[in-house]
Structure formats: structure tokens, C-alpha cells
Amino acid sequence: MSTAQPQVPDVSIEDRLYTVKYRDAGESHLGVANPDVCTDCTTNECAKVCPAAVWTVEEDGDGVPHIAYENCLECGTCRFGCPHDNVTWEYPKTGGGVVFKQG
Amino acid sequence: MSANGAESLQLPKMVSETPDYNDAYDAIIVGAGLAGTAAALTMAREGLDVLMLERGPAPGTKNVFGGVLYTPTIRELVDIDSAPTERYIAEKRFSMLTADGDETAVSVRPGAWRDEPHNDSYTVIRRRFDEWFAKQAVEAGATLITETTVTGLIRDGKKIVGVETDRPDGEIRAPVVVLAEGANSLVSEGADLKESPDREDVAVSVKEVFKLDRDTIDDRFRLDGDAGAAYHYFGDGAVGQAVGGGFVYTNKRTVSVGVAYRVEDAAQGQTPEETLDAFESHPAVAPLIRGGRRIEYSAHVIPEGGADAMPDLVHDGAVVVGDAAGLVLNNGVHLEGTNMAVESGFHAGKAIVSALADDRSDEAALADYPRDLENSFVVENLRHYDWFQQTIADDREFLFEDLPRALADAETEYFSMDRTSKDEHTDAARDRLLEAAGGWFGAAKRAWRFRRMLS
Numbered sequence: 433m434s435t436a437q438p439q440v441p442d443v444s445i446e447d448r449l450y451t452v453k454y455r456d457a458g459e460s461h462l463g464v465a466n467p468d469v470c471t472d473c474t475t476n477e478c479a480k481v482c483p484a485a486v487w488t489v490e491e492d493g494d495g496v497p498h499i500a501y502e503n504c505l506e507c508g509t510c511r512f513g514c515p516h517d518n519v520t521w522e523y524p525k526t527g528g529g530v531v532f533k534q535g
Numbered sequence: 536m537s538a539n540g541a542e543s544l545q546l547p548k549m550v551s552e553t554p555d556y557n558d559a560y561d562a563i564i565v566g567a568g569l570a571g572t573a574a575a576l577t578m579a580r581e582g583l584d585v586l587m588l589e590r591g592p593a594p595g596t597k598n599v600f601g602g603v604l605y606t607p608t609i610r611e612l613v614d615i616d617s618a619p620t621e622r623y624i625a626e627k628r629f630s631m632l633t634a635d636g637d638e639t640a641v642s643v644r645p646g647a648w649r650d651e652p653h654n655d656s657y658t659v660i661r662r663r664f665d666e667w668f669a670k671q672a673v674e675a676g677a678t679l680i681t682e683t684t685v686t687g688l689i690r691d692g693k694k695i696v697g698v699e700t701d702r703p704d705g706e707i708r709a710p711v712v713v714l715a716e717g718a719n720s721l722v723s724e725g726a727d728l729k730e731s732p733d734r735e736d737v738a739v740s741v742k743e744v745f746k747l748d749r750d751t752i753d754d755r756f757r758l759d760g761d762a763g764a765a766y767h768y769f770g771d772g773a774v775g776q777a778v779g780g781g782f783v784y785t786n787k788r789t790v791s792v793g794v795a796y797r798v799e800d801a802a803q804g805q806t807p808e809e810t811l812d813a814f815e816s817h818p819a820v821a822p823l824i825r826g827g828r829r830i831e832y833s834a835h836v837i838p839e840g841g842a843d844a845m846p847d848l849v850h851d852g853a854v855v856v857g858d859a860a861g862l863v864l865n866n867g868v869h870l871e872g873t874n875m876a877v878e879s880g881f882h883a884g885k886a887i888v889s890a891l892a893d894d895r896s897d898e899a900a901l902a903d904y905p906r907d908l909e910n911s912f913v914v915e916n917l918r919h920y921d922w923f924q925q926t927i928a929d930d931r932e933f934l935f936e937d938l939p940r941a942l943a944d945a946e947t948e949y950f951s952m953d954r955t956s957k958d959e960h961t962d963a964a965r966d967r968l969l970e971a972a973g974g975w976f977g978a979a980k981r982a983w984r985f986r987r988m989l990s
Contacts, residue, residue: 445808448743448832455592481798483741483807483834506597507834508719509739509807512732512798523721525701527592527682534744534789534831535599535661 445485449503457528460501462486462510463520471495473516481513506530560586560678561891562711563698565685565722567594567669568661569604570857570876571715576612576668577884579675583891586707587669587677588700590684595665598717599742599835602784602791603765604664605874606655608881613671615652619663621786622763623653626756629868630819632772632781633936637943638819649762658763658784658791688712688726688853694897695726695852710896711887712853715880718836720859728855729846734798736840738779738865741807742793743815745827749788755823756785769867770939772817775805778928778935780867781814783823792824795837795865797928807834837872839865839924842917848905851897854883862913866920867927868988875913882907919987926984933971933981941971 464470471494478487478497484505487497506529510519523529562578564571567589578585591597603624606615625648630640648654673679689697689706697708714723718737723729747755756764768781779796794810801807814820838844838861845861848854856862857876864871886904890896908914927934949964972978 443812443829448808448829451829451831452833475802477802480804480806481739481801483739505599505832505834506719507599507739508836509737509798509801509834511719512734512737512836513802515734515802521719521721523590523684523686523719525684527590529597531592531596532599532831532833533596533660533662534791535595535597535833535835 449484452505453531453533454502455528455531456502457524457526459525460499461522461524461529462499462501462504464496465518465520467494467496469516469518470497473518475515477513477515478510478519481509483507483509486510504529556586556707557697558708560584560707560709562586562713562887563588563707563709564713564715565698566590566715566717566857566859567679567681568598568665568715568717568857568876569668569873570859570880571713572665572668572672573608573612573877573880574713574715574856574884574887575672575677575880576675577881578888579672579677581884581888582676583888585672585677586709587672587679588683588685588698589669589679589681592682593662593666594669594679594681595660595662598661598665599740599833600661600873601740601742601782601793601795601870602658602786603870604657604659605871606652606657608874608877609668610652610655612877612881613668618659619667620657620659622658622758622761623648624656624658624765625649625653625758625762626764628764628766630766630768631770631939631942632768632817632819633939633943634771634775634813635940635943636772636818637939638772639939639942639946656765658765658786660786685716685722688722690726693851695850698722710852710891711901713880713883713887714853714855714859715857715876716859718838718858720855723846723855723859728850728853729859732838732840732844732861734802736838736844737798738795738837738839739798739801739807739834740793740795740837741811741832741834742791743811743829743833744786744831745790745792745824746788746830747790747824747827751826752785752788752790758785767868767870768814768820769935771936772819772939773814774800774935775810775813776800777805777810778931781820782870783820789830790824790827792820797839798836837865838863841921841924842914843921845914845917848908849886849898849901854887854901854904856880856883862917864916864920866923866988869916871916878911878913879908882911922987930981930984937971941968
């Protein structure tokens, strides 16, 4: 066992997303089916599972997540992460959304 | 009908009205990834007119995978020597990491892998490979249209007779639709051809690509020429409290680093970003990427439900292939998906050719596809390792925490340099391992549970 602490990488989600190329589709391809379900939700799995900080729930808000769809990597994790099946997810239209170069 | 296929590889101009493609094609392929392109290529070679619809600006722009493509089937379809591969796999390394910084690894570098055909294992970048592969299909006569998203299927009664797209007047009809839309199979799910997979059966993967000099990569990974390395990592030093693993793959001038673990574990609060951070900063991993510049961050879900979670592969007028059909194998040692995607596309393509030769496209006429896939390595491997994911999940604490730690302790003990005899160190090392495994009885029980890895 080593006592050496691992160094935490000096990188933020903003740094990471800055490396990603997007074409803005102009409208969100993500949403919630029923906002009331979000208001009653206390676990916010959407925010926990998303690798791209798309879903954020404000502490003192109505519990309905803010959706930064333009960050979306189209990974689909939120589709499965939400235990209430309350995430609506479509493909961005006409070539919009993430454009991976190194996938 | 597909004479203009080559031109359609270029970015389409703004189209205000979709040309009338109805019944111009024998088959429509939803998604120009590896499964879809393998199907298109197989059919085009047999003289069918096929239309590939890709939602991204080019094939490979929406695709993320770890990094190693196994090419035995692709080799049958195209000239692999002209493919944009990165490096062949000269070394596989399996490594257990503890969160305390310990590493125990096994490295495999068979001399035979250095010789052609390099065990048909190459790192590739999907953006380059998928576009090249799709181009081979276009050269064989297929038509490719990009920036076009299929939004639904058209039915005539029960039978699927075409697709709806996001283009103006974007309905296109054809006798067969190949659903090669990937892990997020919205069209198949929307048309009730399959259910959305359960959360427990889906993994999330995040990956980062680091730019390094070619020489630096060669030196760090002990490589030369086109040789490359595939490192796989397990244990709580790789993915914390989750069930999954980490990976490091060498490309020509970049290194791909990532983790993949159950969405279930992410939902419990272990976020993908934190997990990647911890893996990248592990003392066994950090030096491999030190000084590298991050050039892309990416993420994707992986269907890991195995054979049990496979949907019906064939319907009246449609087949489901690749990730959309859940064709991914993860048994800890073997991580495969793209080869299974190609194999499924190939069998689906053949089945469609023979069905259309009889002027049929109903489920029974397409049944060669599920039958041939069932008899191929794809379903055989999925069935063989169907027990694996659940067994790993059930024994997570032992496999991911106790065992890596006990191994590290035992190694430390066994190789300890002091004035105690080797005998005593050996005894102490053995005791430490036995303690972790639950004594001789526990060790035997676990050996029995995992016997199928070798059977």
C-alpha cells in the first residue's frame, strides 16, 4: 500500500468539451416527458450519469433539470440513467450535433 | 440507380426537395457504421441497389469505440491492406489496479502477432475507418446519403415498407430496411421491433484521446514500426466501486484512454468524469499519457445484455444488426463488438440477397440471417459468456477490491527484501491470498464459478 496521493488531473469538463466539435442543430433534441416527475425526483440520476454536464438540477429550483443540449455527446446514457423513463431523446436533425474526429 | 453513389460521399448541398427515391432501391440501410456498411457492401456486390442513410456529416462522425477492430470478416469483404488502420496489436496487457496505487499485470506479446495478418487486430479511428469502409460500399455500387436522419419506419399493415426521414417529403420506400443505427436504436424501439435495454444491461464509456509524438509512444509502450498495444485494466483503481474496466490503446500518434462501466453504477453517484479522472491519475496509467495534449473527449453507451437481451433480429421487411441488436461481447478478457457488427451485417446482407431473389422480404424469407448468425461465432460467443456479467457483478467486491489488494500485498510480501527467510515470506504471501479468497474452500468455490473462462 502506498501513501502517495494520486494527483487529480488539472482538467475541467469545460476543457474537455472544448476539444469536441459540434454543429449546432438550433434546437434541443433532449427534453423531459413530464416535468412533474422531475419535481418529485430527489435522486437526479440524469445529472449523475451524464458525462458532458448537459443535465443540471438547481438546488433551490423546481427540480426540473436545465438541459445544455449543445454540450451533448449523443452517448445516450441519460436515456438509461433516468429510472423514471422520463428523458425524451431524439437524434439531432439534418446532420446537427456532435462531430467526432477520433471516435 | 446508384450510379451517382460516389458523388453523394461529398457533403450534400441544402436540399429543399428530396428526389423521388421510392422503390428505386432494393434495401435501405439505417446507419453507415460497420454493421450497415458490411450489409450494404455484401448486397451491392451481389448487384442489389442499396441506399445507406447516415445521420452524421460523414460516416464515423457519430461513432465512438474503445479502439481495437478485429478484421477477419472485413478482410473477406475488402482489401484490408489499403484500410486506414493505426497500429496492429503486438501486445495485450491485463492489469489489476487498486485504489492505493498497486498494479499487477500480465503481458502477452506472441511473436506470431508481429507477422501478417497480425491476428486481424488493429487500432483504428472510426472517423477515418468508417468513411473508408463506406467508400468501398459506394465503389461497389451502393448510394450513401449523409446528414439524413431516419425518424421512423413506414408500415403497410404489419410489414415494414420503408423509412421516414427528416428531409422534406422524406419518405423512402424499399422492400427491406436494415436497422444498423447503433446502441441508441431509436428507430427500432419506436417501431416496437425491440424494447429499450434495461439499465443493468447498459454500460457507459468515456474516452479521451491524447496527442503524443510517435517516438514517445513507441518508447513508452516498447513498440516499433506499426506495432501497437492494447492495455486493459480492472479493479477499483480502474473504475472505483463500479463494475467495468479501463483501457489504453495506442494509435499512430495518439493514445486512447477510457473507462467503461455500468450505467447502474453511474446512477448510484460515481460520475463518468470522476471515474475517468481517477483512472488517468492512477500511478500505473498517468506516466503513459504524461505530457499528452487532449485532442478529443467522447462518450457512448454500450449494450452489454448478451444473448439473453438480443431482440428479434428479423421482421417482415426489416432486419436488425450490430449494436442495435445488442451484439457486444465483454467477458473481461475479450472486448468485442465491431467484428460482431460486421459479421451480422454480412449475414443479413446475404439473407436479403437470397430473399429478394425469390421476390420476397417477409420474416420467413429473411430467416437465413438469424440462423446464420446463430451458427456463427457471434451468438456462440455471446451464449458461452452469458453467465459472465452477472457473476462478475455478484462477486464485485472480491474481484475488484479484495483480490487486487491481496495480490499486491502477497507480491510485496513474497518479494520482500529483509532478513526473514524466503520460506516465511512465501507462507505469509500464500496466507494473504487465501485469506482474501476465503480459504482453500473459498478459493476452490471461486475457481469452480469461473471455470467456464477456460472451458
